[in-house]
Amino acid sequence: MKKLLFNLMLIAAFGIVGYRLANRNGNTSVNFGTVDQSDQAPVKACRAQKTCVIAYVAPWCPACHQFVSRIPLYRDRLAAKEVGLLLVVGAEDDMQKKVDFVKQLGPLAVLDSPGDAFRKAHKVEYFPTFIVTDSNGDVIADGRKGQKKLNELLD
Numbered sequence: 001m002k003k004l005l006f007n008l009m010l011i012a013a014f015g016i017v018g019y020r021l022a023n024r025n026g027n028t029s030v031n032f033g034t035v036d037q038s039d040q041a042p043v044k045a046c047r048a049q050k051t052c053v054i055a056y057v058a059p060w061c062p063a064c065h066q067f068v069s070r071i072p073l074y075r076d077r078l079a080a081k082e083v084g085l086l087l088v089v090g091a092e093d094d095m096q097k098k099v100d101f102v103k104q105l106g107p108l109a110v111l112d113s114p115g116d117a118f119r120k121a122h123k124v125e126y127f128p129t130f131i132v133t134d135s136n137g138d139v140i141a142d143g144r145k146g147q148k149k150l151n152e153l154l155d
Contacts, residue, residue, distance in 0.1 A: 029133070030137045030138075030139060032047070034113050035118050036112070036113055042086050042109060046084035047133075047135060048135070049084035050083070051082065051083040051084070051132060051135070051140070051153070052137075053084070053086070053131075053132050053149075055086070056088045056090065056122070057087055057101075057105075058128075059097045061091075061128065063128060068105060071105075071108070077153075085108055086109075087108050088112050088118050089101050089102050089110070089111055089112060090111070090118060132146050
């Protein structure tokens with residue numbers, strides 16, 4: 001009986017690992033074509049750096065507002081290490097709220113495309129989410145690892 005339970009637990013564990021591997025974010029590069037095309041200057045500025053931190057933020061998100069309040073400090077620290085910063089605003093049904101938040105954030109921010117194509121393409125599930133890329137747009141870290149990489153870059 002113990003052996004049967006052990007084997008069932010082992011099968012379940014392998015099943016969970018396999019499911020997570022099959023459903024992980026398969027993107028190896030960021031699709032900047034999924035952000036609003038009207039103002040690509042922030043995207044170009046970020047990509048011109050050797051590393052780019054993309055923060056996906058939402059107007060309704062308290063943690064996003066907390067992050068945004070520290071942007072002047074973060075921007076200076078990151079710039080000293082040749083790291084760009086880009087804010088992608090989405091996850092809001094009211095387009096005017098997204099537009100107003102982009103205006104509030106200034107020249108580092110762009111809108112996610114209608115329907116939140118960037119969020120869906122990169123499987124953003126919590127806010128803020130950080131994606132760190134190299135100058136080619138290849139993902140270095142995303143998800144929880146993106147937050148950790150951002151903290152390393154800020155040290």
